[in-house]
Amino acid sequence: MTVAQTGSRRILVWDVVGLLVRLGLAAVWLLSGFEKASDPRETIVAVRSYELLPESLVSTVAATLPYLEISLGVLLVLGFATRLAAALSAVLLLVFIGGVISAAVRGLSIDCGCFGGGGQVSVGATTYTLEILRDIGFLALAGYLIWRPDTPLSIDRFVRRRAEVTAVSAADETAD
Amino acid sequence: MELTRWKWLAGDGGRGAGCAPGEEDSTVAQGSSGRKPTGPQNNKGSSGGNSSKSAASKPPKGGKQQSISRKSVAQARTSNTNNRTQLIIGVVAVVVIAAIIIIGIVMNQKETAVQNAGYGASTKSVATESNGVVSVSNPSVTGTTPKVIDLYEDALCPACTEFEAQFGQQINQAVDEGKLTVNVHMLTFLDPRSFSQNYSTRAAAASLCVAQEDGSQSGVYMGFRSALFASDTQPTEGGSADLTDQQLADLATSKGASDAAAQCITSGQNMAAATAADQSSTATLKAATSGQVATPTVVQNGAPVKTSVDWLTTLLAQP
Numbered sequence: 001m002t003v004a005q006t007g008s009r010r011i012l013v014w015d016v017v018g019l020l021v022r023l024g025l026a027a028v029w030l031l032s033g034f035e036k037a038s039d040p041r042e043t044i045v046a047v048r049s050y051e052l053l054p055e056s057l058v059s060t061v062a063a064t065l066p067y068l069e070i071s072l073g074v075l076l077v078l079g080f081a082t083r084l085a086a087a088l089s090a091v092l093l094l095v096f097i098g099g100v101i102s103a104a105v106r107g108l109s110i111d112c113g114c115f116g117g118g119g120q121v122s123v124g125a126t127t128y129t130l131e132i133l134r135d136i137g138f139l140a141l142a143g144y145l146i147w148r149p150d151t152p153l154s155i156d157r158f159v160r161r162r163a164e165v166t167a168v169s170a171a172d173e174t175a176d
Numbered sequence: 177m178e179l180t181r182w183k184w185l186a187g188d189g190g191r192g193a194g195c196a197p198g199e200e201d202s203t204v205a206q207g208s209s210g211r212k213p214t215g216p217q218n219n220k221g222s223s224g225g226n227s228s229k230s231a232a233s234k235p236p237k238g239g240k241q242q243s244i245s246r247k248s249v250a251q252a253r254t255s256n257t258n259n260r261t262q263l264i265i266g267v268v269a270v271v272v273i274a275a276i277i278i279i280g281i282v283m284n285q286k287e288t289a290v291q292n293a294g295y296g297a298s299t300k301s302v303a304t305e306s307n308g309v310v311s312v313s314n315p316s317v318t319g320t321t322p323k324v325i326d327l328y329e330d331a332l333c334p335a336c337t338e339f340e341a342q343f344g345q346q347i348n349q350a351v352d353e354g355k356l357t358v359n360v361h362m363l364t365f366l367d368p369r370s371f372s373q374n375y376s377t378r379a380a381a382a383s384l385c386v387a388q389e390d391g392s393q394s395g396v397y398m399g400f401r402s403a404l405f406a407s408d409t410q411p412t413e414g415g416s417a418d419l420t421d422q423q424l425a426d427l428a429t430s431k432g433a434s435d436a437a438a439q440c441i442t443s444g445q446n447m448a449a450a451t452a453a454d455q456s457s458t459a460t461l462k463a464a465t466s467g468q469v470a471t472p473t474v475v476q477n478g479a480p481v482k483t484s485v486d487w488l489t490t491l492l493a494q495p
Contacts, residue, residue: 037280040288041338048334049413059288067280071273081269088273109369109414156265163261 018144018151025089025141026076033069035116036062046113050099051106068092076145079154086145093139097132104128287485291346298348303397305387308453310360312398317354323491326359326475328461331379331404332366332413339472339483340405346488348398355492360401361457363471364450369413372420379404380450382424385440390433399431 036043044062047053053061072092075085100112104126112131150157303312313322329336350356362380367373383401390396403409409427411418419427425438440446462468464475474481481487 037284040284041335041342044288044338045334063281063284063288064277067277067284068273070280071276074276075269075272080272081265084266084269159261159265160258163258167256167258 014148015152018148019153021141021144022076022079022082022151022154025086025138025145026073028138028141029069029073029076029089032115033066033073036066036113037070039116042116043113046111046116049108049110049113050103051108052099052102079151079156082145082151082154082156083149086142086149090139090142090146093135093142097135097139100128100131100135104132288342289485290341291343291485291488292349293345295345295349297395297402298352298398299395300352301348301395301398302393303387303391305384305391307456308362308384308449309457310362310383310387310391310397311357312351312360313357314352314354320354322355322357323494324357324359324476325481325491326361326460326464328361328363328457328471328473328475329405330363330366330471331376331383332370332411332418333471334410334413336472337405337407337410340402341407342485343483343488344402344405348402350488350492351398356488361461362450362453363457363461363469364454365458365469366413370411371415371418375411375418377447377450377454378421378444379419379424380453381444381446382421382428382441384446384449384453385437386428386431386433388446389437389440393432393434396432400428400433403427403431 036046040062043066044059047062047065048055048058069092072085072089075081076089096112096114103110103112109126111126112128114131114135145151150160298312300314300316301312302314303310305311329339347356347358351358360383362376362383364374364376364380367376370376372378383397383404386400387397404427409419421442421444425441428441429435429438458469461473461475464478465473465480472483474483474487476491481491
C-alpha cells in the first residue's frame with residue numbers, strides 16, 4: 001500500500017511535468033506562429049535579413065514557416081503524435097539556432113524575428129546569446145517530450161489505453 | 177483469473193482513479209530506470225508483468241503453459257495493434273501538418289498578393305509640398321471627393337519596400353483616378369542603421385527637392401518615391417553602402433526630374449527641412465498611434481489603418 005502510494009505520487013509529479021512541458025512548447029509554437037502569420041510582410045523581411053536563402057526561396061519559407069509552427073503547436077496541444085511533433089520541433093529549433101549562430105558569426109546586425117518582427121537592428125543592439133539560450137531552453141522541452149512523450153490529457157494516451165484494453169480482451173477470447 | 181487480469185489492465189484494479197494501474201507500474205519502472213522509452217513500448221512491460229504475476233499464482237502444469245501462450249498472444253496483439261496505431265497516428269499527424277501549411281500558404285498568398293498588378297507607375301499625379309509634407313493627388317479629376325490618407329515611411333525601411341511592392345500600383349491608380357490623396361511623411365529614424373548614418377534624411381530631403389521643383393510634372397514625384405522603395409534601389413540596413421547624394425540625384429533625373437531638382441539634391445539644401453519634417457511628422461504619427469512609431473503606417477482621419485490586403489479597396493469604398 002505504501003509502495004503504491006509512493007508510486008502514484010511519483011506518477012502525479014511526472015504527469016504534471018510532462019503536461020506542463022507539452023503545453024509550454026505548444027504555447028511557444030502557437031505564439032511565434034501566429035505572430036509571424038499575422039504580419040506576412042514583416043516575416044518576409046525577417047527571413048531575408050538572415051541572408052541565407054536565395055531571393056526565390058525567401059517568400060516560400062516566409063509563407064510556410066508560420067504555419068509549420070502553428071501545426072506543431074496544434075499537435076502538441078492535442079497531445080497527438082507527441083513524439084513526432086517533439087522531434088520536428090527539435091529539428092526546427094536546431095535550424096533556428098544554426099541560423100542565429102551563423103548571423104552572429106557573419107557579423108550581421110539582425111533581430112532573430114523569432115516571435116514576429118525581425119530585420120536589421122543597429123550595431124550593438126543584437127541579442128544573439130540570449131536568443132540562442134532561449135532556443136536551447138525550448139530545445140530542452142522538445143527533448144523531454146521525445147524522451148517521455150506520454151503525458152496526461154493527450155489523444156496519444158487515450159488511444160493507447162483503448163488499444164491495450166482491446167488487445168487484452170481479444171487475447172483472452174482467443175485463449176479461451 | 178482472466179477476469180482479474182482483464183480488470184487489472186482496464187484500469188479497474190482499485191488503485192487510483194485517474195491513472196490505470198497498468199500505467200502506473202510501467203511508469204514507475206521507467207522512473208526508476210530512467211531510460212526505458214515511453215509510449216507504445218511500455219505495454220510489453222506492463223502486460224508482461226501482469227501475466228507473470230498471474231502465472232505465479234496459478235497452479236503448475238498445464239495451467240502455466242496456457243498462461244504463457246496467452247501472454248504471448250496478448251503481447252503479440254498489443255504490439256501489433258500498437259505498431260499499427262502508431263503508424264496511423266503518425267500518418268494523420270503528417271496530414272494535419274501538411275493541411276495546416278497548405279491552408280496557410282493559400283491564406284498567405286491572398287494576404288501578400290500584389291494589388292492592381294500591371295498598372296505600373298503613376299502618370300497623372302501631381303505633388304505639392306507644405307511644411308515638409310508632400311501631398312499627392314490628381315486635381316484635374318472633378319466631381320469626386322478623394323479620400324485622404326497620411327503615409328509614414330522611412331527610406332531605409334525594408335517593410336516599406338514590401339508595402340510599395342504590394343500596394344504601390346493600387347495607390348498610383350487610385351491617385352491617378354482622383355479617388356485618393358496621399359500625404360507622404362518621410363521619417364528619418366533609421367538614419368543610424370544606414371551606412372552613411374544619414375541616408376534616411378538625405379532621401380527625405382531629395383524627395384522634398386523633387387516635390388518642390390517638379391511636383392507639377394505629372395507622375396515625377398510618385399515615380400521618384402516608388403524608385404526609392406524599389407528592392408533593387410533601397411540600401412540595406414546595416415549594409416556596406418547606400419546611395420550618395422549624386423546617386424539620389426541621378427535616380428531623380430531618371431524618373432524625369434529637372435536639373436534644378438538634381439542641383440537641390442546634391443547641394444543638400446533641404447536637409448534641415450527634412451529633419452524638421454521628421455520631427456513634426458513623428459509627432460502627428462505618435463498622436464495617431466498612441467505613441468508607436470513604425471513604418472509603413474497609414475493613417476486616415478487621425479487613426480491608423482490596418483494594412484491587410486484589402487485595406488485600400490475597403491477605404492476607397494467608404495461612403
